[in-house]
Amino acid sequence: xxxxxxxxxxxxxxxxxxxxxxxxxxxxxxxxxxxxxxxxxxxxxxxxxxxxxxxxxxxxxxxxxxxxxxxxxxxxxxxxxxxxxxxxxxxxxxxxxxxxxxxxxxxxxxxxxxxxxxxxxxxxxxxxxxxxxxxxxxxxxxxxxxxxxxxxxxxxxxxxxxxxxx
Amino acid sequence: xxxxxxxxxxxxxxxxxxxxxxxxxxxxxxxxxxxxxxxxxxxxxxxxxxxxxxxxxxxxxxxxxxxxxxxxxxxxxxxxxxxxxxxxxxxxxxxxxxxxxxxxxxxxxxxxxxxxxxxxxxxxxxxxxxxxxxxxxxxxxxxxxxxxxxxxxxxxxxxxxxxxxxxxxxxxxxxxxxxxxxxxxxxxxxxxxxxxxxxxxxxxxxxxxxxxxxxxxxxxxxxxxxxxxxxxxxxxxxxxxxxxxxxxxxxxxxxxxxxxxxxxxxxxxxxxxxxxxxxxxx
Numbered sequence: 316x317x318x319x320x321x322x323x324x325x326x327x328x329x330x331x332x333x334x335x336x337x338x339x340x341x342x343x344x345x346x347x348x349x350x351x352x353x354x355x356x357x358x359x360x361x362x363x364x365x366x367x368x369x370x371x372x373x374x375x376x377x378x379x380x381x382x383x384x385x386x387x388x389x390x391x392x393x394x395x396x397x398x399x400x401x402x403x404x405x406x407x408x409x410x411x412x413x414x415x416x417x418x419x420x421x422x423x424x425x426x427x428x429x430x431x432x433x434x435x436x437x438x439x440x441x442x443x444x445x446x447x448x449x450x451x452x453x454x455x456x457x458x459x460x461x462x463x464x465x466x467x468x469x470x471x472x473x474x475x476x477x478x479x480x481x
Numbered sequence: 482x483x484x485x486x487x488x489x490x491x492x493x494x495x496x497x498x499x500x501x502x503x504x505x506x507x508x509x510x511x512x513x514x515x516x517x518x519x520x521x522x523x524x525x526x527x528x529x530x531x532x533x534x535x536x537x538x539x540x541x542x543x544x545x546x547x548x549x550x551x552x553x554x555x556x557x558x559x560x561x562x563x564x565x566x567x568x569x570x571x572x573x574x575x576x577x578x579x580x581x582x583x584x585x586x587x588x589x590x591x592x593x594x595x596x597x598x599x600x601x602x603x604x605x606x607x608x609x610x611x612x613x614x615x616x617x618x619x620x621x622x623x624x625x626x627x628x629x630x631x632x633x634x635x636x637x638x639x640x641x642x643x644x645x646x647x648x649x650x651x652x653x654x655x656x657x658x659x660x661x662x663x664x665x666x667x668x669x670x671x672x673x674x675x676x677x678x679x680x681x682x683x684x685x686x687x688x689x690x691x692x693x694x695x696x697x698x699x700x701x702x703x704x705x706x707x708x709x710x711x712x713x714x715x716x717x718x719x720x721x722x723x724x725x726x727x728x729x730x731x732x733x734x735x736x737x738x739x740x741x742x743x744x745x746x747x748x749x750x751x752x753x754x755x756x757x758x759x760x761x762x763x
Contacts, residue, residue: 331535332535350674350675350677350693351675351682351689351693353696354689354692354693355686355689381680381681381682381685381686382682382686382689383680384528384635384675384677384678384679384680384682384690384693385527385528385532385635385636385679385680386635386639386675386679386680387635387636387639387640387649388635388639388673388675390639390640391639391640391641391649391650398640400640403532404531404532404535405535407532407533408532408533408534408535411532411533411534412534416533417681417685418685419681419684419685419686420529420533420681420684420685422684423526423529423530423681423684424529424530424533427523427525427526427530431522431523432491432495432522432523433491433492433523433525433526433529433530434491434492434495434496435495436495437495440495440496440498443498443499443753443756444494444498446750447498447499447502447750447751447753448502448751449494449498449501449502453489453494453495453501454489454517454519454520455489455494455519455520455521455522456520456521456522458519459519459520461520462519462520462522465520465544465591465593466522466541466544468590468591469537469540469541469544469587469588469590469591470537470541472540472587472590473534473536473537473540473587475533475534475537478533478534478537479533479534
């Protein structure tokens with residue numbers, strides 16, 4: 316299959332905060348530094364090159380896009396000051412906007428919407444908190460309906476529920 | 482007494498409440514006054530929520546920053562994820578007036594405004610920079626002799642151009658904080674390697690995350706460590722839970738606040754140590 320370069324792709328990555336993508340000269344320091352690349356098929360240098368070449372569909376459909384833990388080792392060591400994590404975040408945002416999202420990630424996003432937190436509270440944790448002299452429910456959005464409603468309004472304004480397919 | 486808005490985040494209050502409790506007790510002993518930042522939400526998490534939709538990440542972070550600004554206090558976090566998100570979001574908003582204006586259009590919907598006054602701090606660097614290691618040593622009532630693998634995590638020091646706390650490749654802050662209790666911090670191979678949990682790896686590609694964790698554990702054991710001391714509840718959760726699934730590892734996992742709790746003579750029950758998955762035998 317012949318890849319179909321998308322010339323607008325780099326510009327969108329730039330617009331979404333990955334403006335240093337064009338600075339990469341492919342030295343591979345990122346790949347050599349990447350702890351995920353040791354365990355998986357993720358190759359940071361290759362992903363940045365694919366972005367430069369406008370291989371939009373290949374990038375947004377690749378599982379490797381989601382193998383970065385955002386540890387920033389690549390960004391720290393890049394001799395061209397390429398903000399590699401920002402580029403990855405920009406491309407992940409584009410994938411999610413196209414409805415490309417893994418179930419485990421959607422679950423985290425759904426908890427964020429429902430609870431205002433990435434994980435729910437449990438009866439077990441409530442009991443532990445009480446035994447330590449802490450309020451059973453922490454004094455966050457979880458403890459105040461008005462605050463939770465405000466949080467929900469923020470998500471409505473940004474369209475987050477729609478973005479994650481809720 | 483220095484006063485901060487205490488930002489709880491998700492994993493500490495909802496999975497390891499002992500971290501929250503010990504932070505409250507230790508902060509008071511160290512002369513740090515914590516006022517609950519009531520009504521706050523998730524920071525939101527830098528590796529997942531920011532990766533899904535940056536606009537939502539920024540707006541929800543701005544709401545948390547605005548709540549602290551309204552209270553007239555800087556934020557204190559006990560988690561690298563919260564620190565990373567709130568610090569980075571504040572940095573972006575403080576540097577870009579147009580972005581701040583856009584976000585304030587959203588905050589208007591809930592009657593809030595953020596003008597860019599909130600500083601974001603991490604408990605560990607507040608202890609190091611504001612309290613000071615010598616003052617901490619003077620307050621320790623129950624010195625310990627543990628052989629410790631310190632775990633800095635990623636978002637505490639990096640990106641270092643904006644955090645500017647310590648050398649991201651060879652830091653000493655957490656090692657000095659740990660050794661203030663009488664414990665010994667042991668050097669090890671690949672000391673600054675990520676735990677594996679971040680960026681949505683734990684929630685979607687758990688087996689890959691586990692490989693990071695196992696490599697770290699092997700290096701810790703090879704160096705002669707007998708426990709892990711972290712400053713991030715998510716790294717904490719990863720190391721504590723992973724060892725139940727991996728054969729042959731049993732390193733107790735303590736958050737710095739819990740180590741300090743022990744060194745200040747806090748009761749074991751208040752530290753929440755019995756709720757850990759990997760048994761904490763001291």
